[in-house]
Amino acid sequence: MRSAKVSRKTVLLSSVTAAFAVVGGGVVVAEATADRDDEPGGEDPVEEPTGDPVGDLMASMSLEDKVGQLFMVYVHGESADTGDADAIAANRERLGADTGAAFVEAYRPGGIIYFDWANGLTGPEQVAALSNGLQAASTVPLLIATDQEYGSVVRIGEPATQFPGAMPLGATRDLDAAERAAEIAGSELRAMGLNHNFAPDADVNVDPANPVIGVRSFGSDPALVAEFAAAQVRGYQAGGVAVSAKHFPGHGDTGTDSHVGLPVITHTAEEWERIDAPPFTAAIAAGTDMVMSAHLQFPALDDSLKPATLSHPILTGLLRERLGFTGVVVTDALDMQGVRTEYGDDRVPVLALLAGADLLLMPPDLPLAHQAVLDAVASGELTEARIDASVRRILELKTRHGIVDAPETDEGAAAEAVGSEAHRAAAADIADRSVTLLANDGTLPFAGGSVLVTGWGENTTRLLAEALAAQGFDAEAHVTGDDPGAAAIGAAAAAAAGRDLVVVATRNVRAGSPQADLVAALLDGPAPVVTAAVGTPYDAAHLGAVNASLAAYSYAAPSLEALAKAIAGNLAPSGTLPVDVPSAAGDVLYPLGHGIGYP
Incomplete structure (x- = not known):
């Protein structure tokens, strides 16, 4: 059964692979070479290239073959011939075949x-x-x-x-x-x-x-x-x-x-x-x-x-x-x-x-x-x-x-x-140069001391605290959840007591967001508050007069590490806004191109 499929594949592709050699994205016509069949008796007949190898390939396809080419789908399973029962059941329900390989062969x-x-x-x-x-x-x-x-x-x-x-x-x-x-x-x-x-x-x-x-x-x-x-x-x-x-x-x-x-x-x-x-x-x-x-x-x-x-x-x-x-x-x-x-x-x-x-x-x-x-x-x-x-x-x-x-x-x-x-270094370099400082009353760069990291995302706050610890700070993450209620906000405010700096990660803050309530409660405490937007920078319109406001645009690890370096002063923020940030009233709070540096 397997050899029959391979033979059919050879027939379908021979005209194209014989006629094309791809060099740097361009197409170069090459001489055709004959494919030998497994059966004794010599070579299969191979038609001369027509100058249209894609047309030759299409001519060998049935209507069902061609209609199949119009579809791209997902299959379940970590391998093409998965034996996982859940993956097989999911494939059968959506695709009418047990495995990715079986689906590809059928359709x-x-x-x-x-x-x-x-x-x-x-x-x-x-x-x-x-x-x-x-x-x-x-x-x-x-x-x-x-x-x-x-x-x-x-x-x-x-x-x-x-x-x-x-x-x-x-x-x-x-x-x-x-x-x-x-x-x-x-x-x-x-x-x-x-x-x-x-x-x-x-x-x-x-x-x-x-x-x-x-x-x-x-x-x-x-x-x-x-x-x-x-x-x-x-x-x-x-x-x-x-x-x-x-x-x-x-x-x-x-x-x-x-x-x-x-x-x-x-x-x-x-x-x-x-x-x-x-x-x-x-x-x-x-x-x-x-x-x-x-x-x-x-x-x-x-x-x-x-x-x-x-x-x-x-x-x-x-x-x-x-x-x-x-x-x-x-x-x-x-x-x-x-x-x-x-x-x-x-x-x-x-x-x-x-x-x-x-x-x-x-x-x-x-x-x-x-x-x-x-x-x-x-x-x-x-x-x-x-x-x-x-x-x-x-x-x-x-x-x-x-x-x-x-x-x-x-x-x-x-x-x-x-x-x-080298690839990771390139990603880190982009993250470093994207960090944008929107506002700062002199709190940043932070000279040193105890830092509480709280706000959006359990993994985000943890990774940002770890990155700040790597910069030499006594940093601790306090999870509030993505939609903190009064109890979670009160616990975060209590955790901020005695800290020298509070960093709040935010993402997709809207008017009336509990994330804004969290920031407001923390601003009532004695420690300066720095917000760090790990999604769009539009969050700044809803967070009040914080001591400093940063935008990283991302919660990928390189971006969180770049935020930590910027807070520590080991990175001078050089990013500039690629969007206008409107105020809650609708006028422009920070215009496209805005970004301030450290003195």
């Missing part, structure tokens, strides 16, 4: 996306082995992807290098650092067998209350976001992975999370041109491989109020025809509520293809979605030529990035390539 998908909760992702060797196992099961090499934006969206943790994320990069104003970070990240992903990353985020975060973008954006200035998005496109590709700019036509000005609802963007067409479009235009000019659609309504761009993922005027009229994008259009996850509010799970994939999408990400019921597309072709709603156009774009991407030619990775070399000392 021949275009790609697989990794999540730590589904695949373990416990270390470079395990991830590389999972990748190789899935590739070995596939007749056409897979796109293997993840969302490794860094900062608040990380699927693969340590020992992979943990960069602070997009908004901290924006605070450095260093495009070379952004490109280098992406190149390092791309090289580590490729070493583990991943060949695609759903990054960078090209949204311009102009809504401080945005519940889903925030620090995932480089900032609130369209020109800044455009430059950084383009730099990261170049960097990821130099590191060996394909990239996807997201979320088109722009998710930066919404108060609704499209995972749980359908946002509405109220920008005019002119505002879209000025605010939302520049980063996508720049990413396309830089050569982004994919653009991901957003599940949101944008009435000024499509008055039918269809979500952008299902909108022909947006995906075809605007993205393809207006901006000239010729790469792969990928949907955001189709199991998100934003795209399921009006249409059933059998209709969404078909409507997305009709709108202009190519790659359908994470439908909630893959067998249903796959059959729905086949049925739409049978009925004439979709033509096979339309399917072919998307499949060609997907296969051209795979060929261009060397995925068809060399899909597997060296498992033995993965650990050495991931999380090296």
